[in-house]
Each structure stands twice: as C-alpha cells, then as structure tokens.
Amino acid sequence: MSVLVLAEHDNASLKDATLNAVSAARALAGFAGGEVHVLVAGSGAQGAADAAAKVEGVSKVLLADDAAYGDALAENVAPLVAGLLANYDAFLAPATSRGKNIAPRVAALLDVAQVSEILSVESADTFTRPIYAGNAIATVQSSDAKKVITVRGTAFPKAAASGGSASVEAVSGAADSGLSSFKGAELTQSARPELTGAKIIVSGGRALGSGEAFTQYIDPLADKLGAAVGASRAAVDAGYVPNDYQVGQTGKIVAPELYVAVGISGAIQHLAGMKDSKVIVAINKDEEAPIFQVADYGLVGDLFQLVPELTSKL
Amino acid sequence: MKILVPVKRVVDANVKVRVKPDQSGVELANVKMSMNPFDEISVEEAVRLKEKGVATEIVVVSVGPAQAQETLRTALAMGADRGILITADGPTESLGVAKLLAKVAAEEQPGLIILGKQAIDDDANQTGQMLAALLGWGQGTFASKVEPSADKVAVTREIDGGLETVELKLPAVVTTDLRLNEPRYASLPNIMKAKAKPIANKTPADYGVDLTPRLTTLKVSEPPKRSAGIKVKTVDELVEKLKSAGVIA
Incomplete structure (x- = not known):
C-alpha cells in the first residue's frame, strides 16, 4: 500500500515531526510492501523538499511550490492533498497544529472517517489511539478504502534524516481557494529548544x-x-x-x-x-x-x- | 448575523474514567455528564457577539442521546435563543456529525458556526474542519480571538510556535481554544427562562444522513501504568540520582 505523508516544514527546512510521521508511514506501508512518499506544500520550499528527499525510507518527494501554499492554509492545501490521494491508499499527517488543521478537511473531501493521533499501527486497517485524555487506549479498525490519519509524534521513532535519496517531483493543485488569507503571526522568540x-x-x-x-x-x-x-x-x-x-x-x-x-x-x-x-x-x-x-x-x-x-x- | 453553535454531551471533565473489565469501552453508567468544555467556550463567544450587537440570533444544536437536551438547556441558559436536538443513539463519529451539521447549516443559513476544537471524550479534533470542508467555507481553528466585520472574520489561532491570524470570508467555521474566553455560569433566573425556550426535535433520517460508523472499536484498554518512584530528601540526592540515571551530565 502506498502512503503519502504531509511534511511539516518552514519552507527552508524540514521539522522533526515529519520524521516521526514517516516512521508511522513505513510501518503502514510495510503491511503490503508499498512506498512512502512525502508531500512538501509550500512557497519557495525547495530546501524542505531536498531535506525530505534525504529521509531514510522515503522513495519520492512531491513538491507543490506556490504562493498559495506558503502559509499552509487548510482551504488551499486540503484540495491539493485530496487530489493527489487518487494515487495513494493512505494519508498521514503529523498531529501538529498544522496537521490537525488540514487532515480532517482532507478526510471530509474524500468522505473518510479520520483516525486521530495514532499511537501504533497494528495492521493495514487497525490502529491504537488515545481517548479520554489518554486515560484509555482504543484499538480501532477503519472500513474506509483510503485512510486519513494523524500521527502522535512521541509514539513513533524519528526516521533517520539522512541516507535516503528520493527523487523530487513537482506537482500542482488549484492553489488559492479564495476562502481565507494569512494576515500575520506572532511566534514566540526563544533561544531554547522547541x-x-x-x-x-x-x-x-x-x-x-x-x-x-x-x-x-x-x-x-x-x-x-x-x-x-x-x-x-x-x-x-x-x-x-x-x-x-x-x-x-x-x-x-x-x-x-x-x-x-x-x-x-x-x-x-x-x-x-x-x-x-x-x-x-x-x-x-x-x-x-x-x-x-x-x-x-x-x-x-x-x-x-x-x-x-x-x-x-x- | 445568525450564529450556529454545535454542543456535545460528554463525561464531565473532572471524572476519572475507568475502562470496563470486558474492554468494550469506558464505564459510563452513573457518571456525571456535562457540556464539552470547549463547547462552553463556543457558546460564550456567541453570546458575547450577541451582546456586542454583532449576532442577532444564536441557535444551538446537539447530536446525541435524548439526554443531550440537558446540554442544550445549559446553552440556552447561558444566552442561546433556541435549540435543535438530533437524537442519535449509539456511537457518533465526527464525519457523520459534520454531515448533519452541514444540513442544519443549509437550513439555518448562519453567518458563523462556532464549535469546540475537540470533544474531551473521543479527542478527535475533526468536526469543525470537516464541516468547513463539506460546506466549502473557510475555517479558523483553535481560535484565541474572533473579530467579525461586515463580510469577513479575523481569527487569531493558537499554533505550535505561537499565534497566527487568518482572515476568512463569511460565512465561516471557527473552532475554539482555551484562551478565547472564560465561560459564564448561568444564573438561576436564566436557567428558569431557558426552560421556556424552544427546542426542535429531529432525527438523522429527517436530514437524510446515515450515521453508520466507519471505524469499529475492537477494544478499549488501560494505558500502560507508570509506577511511582521514590522521594528524595535533598537536592544533592536528586542531582546524584539524575547523574546515575544518565539523564544529566
């Protein structure tokens, strides 16, 4: 089964959450010997795409480079992903604020029930996930033909950031939906680790x-x-x-x-x-x-x- | 502008849930139920927008068992105008609920739909985003500030590195995060008044929506237990333990 992973990045570089999601994707792809591809949707994101191509276990990187994807607006990114998923069996996003914003929108466009914040991959259609603030762990089986999943980073190891040599292929989508626009960000400035x-x-x-x-x-x-x-x-x-x-x-x-x-x-x-x-x-x-x-x-x-x-x- | 606020009846936030011995789910018999805390924030935001003269009417809607009527009454006591109860026994998933809410939105034509970012029972964090997708509207998720104008709404969002602001065309979907506001307690007179406010009773069939779950819960188990360690008496002892555990140099 082939799996598409949404990259978490800042255009120039790849964020570690991507590496945890790639590990989950490899576990899932492993059940049917499929490939793991990574989607870098951004603006001027060649740097992030090149970094994704080096991640161990990734066989192809899709780069959607357009001003409309620069701020990761779900209204623009979700239709792009939904379109690309015609060629995939599963979509995995890190359970970051970005992944949590985009993945359910993708799921609804494809009429799929999302599996949120998985902790493990039990089989090609069965996953564990926390409910009630982690006071219980549910084992759930998805009957949807395609899977849409968010991945809890702490539950999966990071894939090695080097050693891979995937090809980078340009892809495009409808770009700007006209529904939303980015106005600005106030990011916490800190010299400390994330x-x-x-x-x-x-x-x-x-x-x-x-x-x-x-x-x-x-x-x-x-x-x-x-x-x-x-x-x-x-x-x-x-x-x-x-x-x-x-x-x-x-x-x-x-x-x-x-x-x-x-x-x-x-x-x-x-x-x-x-x-x-x-x-x-x-x-x-x-x-x-x-x-x-x-x-x-x-x-x-x-x-x-x-x-x-x-x-x-x- | 009309505001639609979906609310969910969930196990009260202060209840420590227990997994059933047969692993079929968590114990829900005789457990205190309340409105999902993030939904309280949604109701509060809608009521504040009405008090500011931005909103003209607040419609609350709940999908769940017959007792979800109590949750709607709570929202009405906080200041919502009328309720819609869509009775659904058995498990509900975000996708099915989003489909129902999209039908309600088509009937009610709200300018804004405000939902909690996640329910504290299934922790899915999906319904608002799915609803926005089904309606083809913009979404302002994890909101800490909501500022509507004539045909747009500016939403400040809580994101991993801090805050970001997006502007959405109206109508739009907003999901609430913790710091948006502090929900009020309903006063006794308002609780009494809420009893006279109308609640329409509906079923999923009225909207032609099939709620059959796509996910099957095979089992629900206890998380791995972490056992308590030891108490150290002094800072020196702590430093020594951490060094021998190899977590500090």
Whole structure:
C-alpha cells in the first residue's frame, strides 16, 4: 500500500515531526510492501523538499511550490492533498497544529472517517489511539478504502534524516481557494529548544504564582539544563506564560528524556501530555500531589528554595 | 448575523474514567455528564457577539442521546435563543456529525458556526474542519480571538510556535481554544427562562444522513501504568540520582 505523508516544514527546512510521521508511514506501508512518499506544500520550499528527499525510507518527494501554499492554509492545501490521494491508499499527517488543521478537511473531501493521533499501527486497517485524555487506549479498525490519519509524534521513532535519496517531483493543485488569507503571526522568540523535540523540559505550574516567577526560577534552571520550558494548563490560564508553552491533553504532548515538573499538582489533563517521558522529576510542597504518583524522583518542599539550589548545583 | 453553535454531551471533565473489565469501552453508567468544555467556550463567544450587537440570533444544536437536551438547556441558559436536538443513539463519529451539521447549516443559513476544537471524550479534533470542508467555507481553528466585520472574520489561532491570524470570508467555521474566553455560569433566573425556550426535535433520517460508523472499536484498554518512584530528601540526592540515571551530565 502506498502512503503519502504531509511534511511539516518552514519552507527552508524540514521539522522533526515529519520524521516521526514517516516512521508511522513505513510501518503502514510495510503491511503490503508499498512506498512512502512525502508531500512538501509550500512557497519557495525547495530546501524542505531536498531535506525530505534525504529521509531514510522515503522513495519520492512531491513538491507543490506556490504562493498559495506558503502559509499552509487548510482551504488551499486540503484540495491539493485530496487530489493527489487518487494515487495513494493512505494519508498521514503529523498531529501538529498544522496537521490537525488540514487532515480532517482532507478526510471530509474524500468522505473518510479520520483516525486521530495514532499511537501504533497494528495492521493495514487497525490502529491504537488515545481517548479520554489518554486515560484509555482504543484499538480501532477503519472500513474506509483510503485512510486519513494523524500521527502522535512521541509514539513513533524519528526516521533517520539522512541516507535516503528520493527523487523530487513537482506537482500542482488549484492553489488559492479564495476562502481565507494569512494576515500575520506572532511566534514566540526563544533561544531554547522547541518543546516537542526537546530532550529535557522544565515545566512550571500555578504554584509559581506569577509570570515573573517563571523568569526568575524556571528559566535559569532550563538554561542550565539546555531545556525547553513548559507549563501546566493552570499556569497558562492564569496568564503566567503563553498558551504554546502548555503541556497536556489540550496542549502539547511531549516525551523527553527528562521532565522536571515544578509546582505542578498533576491534573489528569497534564499527565496525559507528559507521562511518556523517560525520567520524571517532581518538585512540589504538597506531598499528596498526584504528580508524585508518576514521578521517578519526587522532592517535597518549597520550590522557591529548592529550584535555585538545584540550579546552582547542576 | 445568525450564529450556529454545535454542543456535545460528554463525561464531565473532572471524572476519572475507568475502562470496563470486558474492554468494550469506558464505564459510563452513573457518571456525571456535562457540556464539552470547549463547547462552553463556543457558546460564550456567541453570546458575547450577541451582546456586542454583532449576532442577532444564536441557535444551538446537539447530536446525541435524548439526554443531550440537558446540554442544550445549559446553552440556552447561558444566552442561546433556541435549540435543535438530533437524537442519535449509539456511537457518533465526527464525519457523520459534520454531515448533519452541514444540513442544519443549509437550513439555518448562519453567518458563523462556532464549535469546540475537540470533544474531551473521543479527542478527535475533526468536526469543525470537516464541516468547513463539506460546506466549502473557510475555517479558523483553535481560535484565541474572533473579530467579525461586515463580510469577513479575523481569527487569531493558537499554533505550535505561537499565534497566527487568518482572515476568512463569511460565512465561516471557527473552532475554539482555551484562551478565547472564560465561560459564564448561568444564573438561576436564566436557567428558569431557558426552560421556556424552544427546542426542535429531529432525527438523522429527517436530514437524510446515515450515521453508520466507519471505524469499529475492537477494544478499549488501560494505558500502560507508570509506577511511582521514590522521594528524595535533598537536592544533592536528586542531582546524584539524575547523574546515575544518565539523564544529566
């Protein structure tokens, strides 16, 4: 079975989420000995296409280069994908904000029920996926002839970014739908690693009490560890940090080597976003906090003393 | 402008769900049910647009069991004007619901449809995008700000790296994210008033939509359990443990 993967990219380069999706696609294609192709839809995206061509296991890259695809508007990209899928059995997109925006629109255009955020490929038509914030795992079988799927990145290894030598083929679609236009973006500027790809994450919760406390206590610890900074939904709701810091069911799903939860009680919805981390450290003054039930190492006490001490001793 | 707001009855956000021993699903008997939290944000946004004079009428619609009427009453108590209950027993999938909503939209001719970005039961995050596709409308998903003008709506979206703003031609579909607003609690007088507001009762057959699921749930299981580790007494002990675990240098 042949599988088309939607590349996550910034035109110049490929984002890691693509590599996890390629691994899922290879698992799926493997059930019938098919090929994995990657679609790079963008504007001036030759760089991203060249990077995709080097990914191990990718046999062809489709490059749709048009101003209309530059901002990844779902209204423009979805019809392009739906058209290309005439030649494929399955479409996989990373479960990023971009993939989640585009894939269901593709599914509806093809009259397919999407399978969201798969954790594993069990067979050519059967997948596991989390429901109820990851408190249950459903095994679902799709009866649709074509599959439309989003892939939870943390559940699949990254395909090697080098070693492949796929051809790059230009494709085109209807381009501008006239339904929507891009007006601008305010991206969080940070020298720190990106949350979903970071090896170490330091997250703060409501116990920090203010945005200033994040700057004063969380940031120095993160910088010492070379870590990304995350936050609980409570800290985001309280306005301490922007929403794109949010780790949890309604935010980002992460699985770093080390996750340090500072002043986070461990609500179900937060645990859903980080419980697959390799090592979890919790610092909290409430020794009954649920976060300690998933933490490998718990430290009970005042974060305002313990965090600076930890920062100084690393 | 008329606003259509679809709402879903789901297990309350504070309930810790349990998987049934026979792995056929999660335990739903005697479990508190509520309006999907993202749908509360959608209703609130519609009510605010009406209070600003932008919206003229708010129609709420729910697809689900007969008890979804309670969910519609909650929305009416928050300030929606009338409801449509499309009774569907058995499982519903985003695609089928989107098809029903597209038919409702064709009848009601709303200027804006505001949905929650995902329901907290199946966590699919599909219905709004599918509805927009079926109607051939623009979609502003994961919205943190919604600013309609005469024939357009500017939607600020929560994306992985921060925020982006798109402009959509009206009519359009918007799906709500957490920071769009803080939903109000319905006051007692408004809850009483909501009882007199009309709810139309419909079935999927009335709209000619087949809700037969395309996905079969073979089993539902517990996620792998993570066991609690140890409590360390001091920062020094923590640093030592992390070094021996090899996660820090």
